Amino acid sequence: MKAVQFSRYGGPEVLEIVDLPDPHPGPGQVRVAVHAAGISGTDPKLRSGELNFGHPLPQTTGADVAGVVDEIGDGVTDVKVGDRVFGVSDTQAGAAQFALLTYRAIIPPALGFVDAAALPVALETATRSLDQLHVKAGTTLFINGASGGIGSTVVQLAAARGARVIGCASAGNAGYLALLGAEPVTYGEGMADRVRALAPDGVDAALDVVGNGVLHDLIDLAGGSTNVVTLADFAGSKEYGVHFSNGFTDGNAFHSLNDIGTLIEAGRFWMPVDKTFPLEEIAQAHRASETGRIRGRLVLIVS
Secondary structure, eight states, rough: EEEESSSSSSSSGGGGGEEOOOOOOOOOOOOEEEEEEETTTHHHHHHHTSSSOOOSSSEEEOEEEEEEEEEEEOOOOSSSSSOEEEETTTTOSBBBBEEEEEEEEETTOOOHHHHTSSSSSHHHHHHHHHHTOOOOTTOEEEESOSSSSHHHHHHHHHHTTEEEEEEEEGGGGGGHHHTOOEEEEEOOOOHHHHHHHHOOOOEEEEEEEOOSSSSHHHHHHHSSSSGESSSSSSHHHHHHHEEOOOOTSOOTTTTHHHHHHHHHHTOOOOOOOEEEEEEEGGGHHHHHHHHOOBEEEEEEEEE
């Protein structure tokens, strides 16, 4: 099969299209003929070596997958060959013609492959974070970095729980955040003051999606470090005693893949796809991701 891999850490130029053996599912796994693969913010960090979980080189890339089941492993009863599914590649190898999935769900009828491929990692991460912050009806939540794929998902899932959401993004994304259900504020000096103008007594919880060095402000706004979770500032989490949420060590919330269909069919959730790229242009897609100016998700078209 054709797949993307890198043999050294570095910029997008290290990504190569190579031929690898076709994978086959083990117990509990399904193989998917990939139609679309999402690019998460983690993918470029793994490629560059900024995040390193000790896996040897060469490495494949890509977690988010949408496609059609074409092989089933022992013990699989939830899906069958021919089903449209979306989920997370077991081997961080979604940017390929085939992928193995343990965590998957049937694609909601309203979604095509491209839209479905934008969802899995963002859904799991957002749901896990909201659970860790105990967000529920009546909670006031502040999100630092609310317009990207994860931020957009958090806004909508929190609003669906009945929370009040204040979201930080660039000025150009203010209308977009309001459309999703958040009260927008802008980045930069005075951000905390702008949040307090909307919530004079502070917020109940704060989520840091972008890791731009504002944990001290979030702790102050949320009344303590135990009310803050970061997805991106590992060093700051150690310095300030903030929980760094990580699906590898915190458990996971992949049940969200099955749960999201109800909100989608009710018109209460959507994930914009900012741009699509053919698989062969994955380097350009990574460059676009690293600009930090993505509204929603970037998606690769595989077949």
